[in-house]
Amino acid sequence: MNVKHLLGAVVAALALTSGAQAQQFFRIGTGGTAGTYYPVGGMIANAVSQPGKIIATAQASNGSLANVNAIAGGSMEAGLSQSDVATWAYTGTGAFEGKPKVADLRMIANLYPESIHLVVKKGSGIKSVADLKGKRVALDEPGSGTLINARMVLAAYGVKESDIKPDYIKPNQAGDKLKDGSLDAFFFVGGAPAGAIAELASSGVGIELVPLSGAPSESLRKQNPYFAVDTIAANTYKDVAAVQTLAVGAQLVTSAKVPVETVYEITKAMYNEQTQKTLAAGHAKGKFITKENAVQGVGIPFHPGAEKFYKEAGLLK
Known part of the structure; x- marks a missing residue:
């Protein structure tokens, strides 16, 4: 056995004996x-x-x-x-x-x-995913599950990414932009309540959650069985009514x-x-x-x- 192999064997033996510790x-x-x-x-x-x-x-x-x-x-x-x-x-x-x-x-x-949240400012008039056409919408960062789900939801409701003005930022940055009026809506997939959204809801700006329900949502769930029907309960976020959505x-x-x-x-x-x-x-x-x-x-x-x-x-x- 050459020196290299001997050293290898010693290291392996030491690893075995010290494995427990x-x-x-x-x-x-x-x-x-x-x-x-x-x-x-x-x-x-x-x-x-x-x-x-x-x-x-x-x-x-x-x-x-x-x-x-x-x-x-x-x-x-x-x-x-x-x-x-x-x-x-x-x-x-x-x-x-x-x-x-x-x-x-x-x-x-x-x-x-993890609930799919579609967050808009209170009184924005955005009541459905289809209403996002022409709007400034944050879809989260590349590498996030939210971005993938947001694209699936848009497609299910017949909205192309080219129909909106997309922004690829995290929900806390999206919250700030919604607050200052430079963004109309943002997606976030996560357990409710999410910190950034709770903060926004109680900041005086006020938010609404857009429901993901009806035929498009149903067909999305049938094609992708990992989606479950979900409800974000009333007052999970300050003054926000209960809303039906999807969850993973x-x-x-x-x-x-x-x-x-x-x-x-x-x-x-x-x-x-x-x-x-x-x-x-x-x-x-x-x-x-x-x-x-x-x-x-x-x-x-x-x-x-x-x-x-x-x-x-x-x-x-």
């Missing part, structure tokens, strides 16, 4: 700071960190698409993603049409419903390359009693993050570590 770093891609992924990802990271064993950190990002790509490239161990984006990445369809499949993408948990699932995804034991420990920690209390108290969407919801609406294979936990909990056969 080695700290695992677990980086979770979230989203922009004004959305829902960022605070929820932060709560999850805090809850599952085990000093000396697993150090989980939440990192701001451009959202679903960016997180899936970071997992594929190895710069993140996990990330939050819309259910549609995760399914497209794994199957090489939708936004991943013609791109390599992210074959190693694995599910840890389905978390909570927010999911925590990872790579098949992450060790089984690490994902098992993380999944177990997410659903222990203490974490469940923390999540329910920490964010309006936290109460949806239950082990029963974790296995709903899943379009990609579970990571074996997560699967082990759900089998023990009697949720998967």
